[in-house]
Amino acid sequence: xxxxxxxxxxxxxxxxxxxxxxxxxxxxxxxxxxxxxxxxxxxxxxxxxxxxxxxxxxxxxxxxxxxxxxxxxxxxxxxxxxxxxxxxxxxxxxxxxxxxxxxxxxxxxxxxxxxxxxxxxxxxxxxxxxxxxxxxxxxxxxxxxxxxxxxxxxxxxxxxxxxxxxxxxxxxxxxxxxxxxxxxxxxxxxxxxxxxxxxxxxxxxxxxx
Amino acid sequence: xxxxxxxxxxxxxxxxxxxxxxxxxxxxxxxxxxxxxxxxxxxxxxxxxxxxxxxxxxxxxxxxxxxxxxxxxxxxxxxxxxxxxxxxxxxxxxxxxxxxxxxxxxxxxxxxxxxxxxxxxxxxxxxxxxxxxxxxxxxxxxxxxxxxxxxxxxxxxxxxxxxxxxxxxxxxxxxxxxxxxxxxxxxxxxxxxxxxxxxxxxxxxxxxxxxxxxxxxxxxxxxxxxxxxxxxxxxxxxxxx
Numbered sequence: 001x002x003x004x005x006x007x008x009x010x011x012x013x014x015x016x017x018x019x020x021x022x023x024x025x026x027x028x029x030x031x032x033x034x035x036x037x038x039x040x041x042x043x044x045x046x047x048x049x050x051x052x053x054x055x056x057x058x059x060x061x062x063x064x065x066x067x068x069x070x071x072x073x074x075x076x077x078x079x080x081x082x083x084x085x086x087x088x089x090x091x092x093x094x095x096x097x098x099x100x101x102x103x104x105x106x107x108x109x110x111x112x113x114x115x116x117x118x119x120x121x122x123x124x125x126x127x128x129x130x131x132x133x134x135x136x137x138x139x140x141x142x143x144x145x146x147x148x149x150x151x152x153x154x155x156x157x158x159x160x161x162x163x164x165x166x167x168x169x170x171x172x173x174x175x176x177x178x179x180x181x182x183x184x185x186x187x188x189x190x191x192x193x194x195x196x197x198x199x200x201x202x203x204x205x206x207x208x209x
Numbered sequence: 210x211x212x213x214x215x216x217x218x219x220x221x222x223x224x225x226x227x228x229x230x231x232x233x234x235x236x237x238x239x240x241x242x243x244x245x246x247x248x249x250x251x252x253x254x255x256x257x258x259x260x261x262x263x264x265x266x267x268x269x270x271x272x273x274x275x276x277x278x279x280x281x282x283x284x285x286x287x288x289x290x291x292x293x294x295x296x297x298x299x300x301x302x303x304x305x306x307x308x309x310x311x312x313x314x315x316x317x318x319x320x321x322x323x324x325x326x327x328x329x330x331x332x333x334x335x336x337x338x339x340x341x342x343x344x345x346x347x348x349x350x351x352x353x354x355x356x357x358x359x360x361x362x363x364x365x366x367x368x369x370x371x372x373x374x375x376x377x378x379x380x381x382x383x384x385x386x387x388x389x390x391x392x393x394x395x396x397x398x399x400x401x402x403x404x405x406x407x408x409x410x411x412x413x414x415x416x417x418x419x420x421x422x423x424x425x426x427x428x429x430x431x432x433x434x435x436x437x438x439x440x441x442x443x444x445x446x447x448x449x450x
Contacts, residue, residue, distance in 0.1 A: 018226050188253055194257070194284070195284045199287065
């Protein structure tokens with residue numbers, strides 16, 4: 001129906017997550033109607049992200065490639081290479097975007113470890129597919145004294161956290177393992193909380209005086 | 210397209226878009242239901258916590274063309290211990306995975322629903338090594354593939370004239386030495402499976418973990434996989450390496 005380049009653009013956009021055929025068509029038309037420099041900037045940004053971004057060799061967060069700093073063993077992300085971050089505390093998350101979410105809070109000053117997913121045998125995701133082996137290796141090698149489990153509070157995230165707790169028990173080092181609290185969101189009202197969240201909030205209660 | 214009420218167990222869920230999920234439910238009146246739960250991945254969602262896999266919920270759904278929409282969900286029965294232990298959680302998921310394979314969309318599934326709820330309740334209250342295996346054996350029977358255990362499924366010879374030493378669900382059940390094929394079957398495992406399917410389920414569920422319970426669990430998984438012609442990933446993850 002469309003000229004080949006237009007159809008190819010719609011097809012490629014349609015392969016992106018959350019973009020259906022209608023949205024792909026709308027975005028393609030927007031790009032075609034935009035000035036040539038805007039389209040070129042988008043193409044350059046996609047190209048640059050793809051060629052200059054890789055995984056941090058330490059935590060598996062996104063990291064920018066730097067040929068001058070790469071000694072053949074890979075590069076480190078800004079957080080891992082920052083000497084002001086506390087290397088004794090590791091925050092374990094499922095995805096790189098969770099690093100961004102925690103960084104926005106401004107509270108955490110340690111380092112991260114990205115698992116690249118969560119356990120879900122029903123979907124064919126087992127421990128071997130996640131960066132768990134690398135996490136266990138880091139704990140002793142980097143002198144980590146506390147691990148904060150910050151997986152999603154859903155079934156897969158909880159299963160992953162429980163699995164990690166079991167694995168940590170086999171380590172020959174003394175390790176404090178904590179888990180982010182699950183409870184009521186700030187600004188919400190108690191009566192609208194579901195029973196599971198409320199139960200967990202009560203279980204995770206803390207002494208205030 | 211209209212609103213309808215039903216009860217259900219959440220068998221699994223998939224992420225959809227930015228903050229939604231597709232939940233697969235097993236309901237007594239509507240069988241397997243696939244429904245969109247909008248905004249449940251947001252922290253302030255009122256129903257997100259109730260639609261986690263294995264939750265037993267009272268539902269108000271809007272019937273759609275392809276996918277229904279969850280309008281309301283209330284917890285029908287809280288599982289207090291099921292989610293706190295990796296093994297129990299995995300066992301629950303193994304049963305949900307099997308139930309999803311058997312249930313059909315739009316076909317009432319009262320018996321399967323009741324069986325799954327009872328199995329999850331048992332897992333929550335007094336988990337034993339044979340909860341999942343018992344569910345699998347009962348599921349086979351419910352699906353019309355209950356094994357022959359009293360005599361050889363191939364030649365019909367009965368003990369004590371012959372010993373039943375093997376098991377093959379494709380042949381119909383236990384097999385004598387002359388007809389043996391499939392998996393080996395010990396006398397103790399044969400007795401345990403007979404208890405599960407012969408009205409002594411409570412007795413079987415009290416049996417402590419042993420090599421016999423592992424054998425019964427393995428036979429149940431192999432048999433159900435052969436019957437469904439599908440690999441049960443969660444059950445396999447539970448088996449010792």
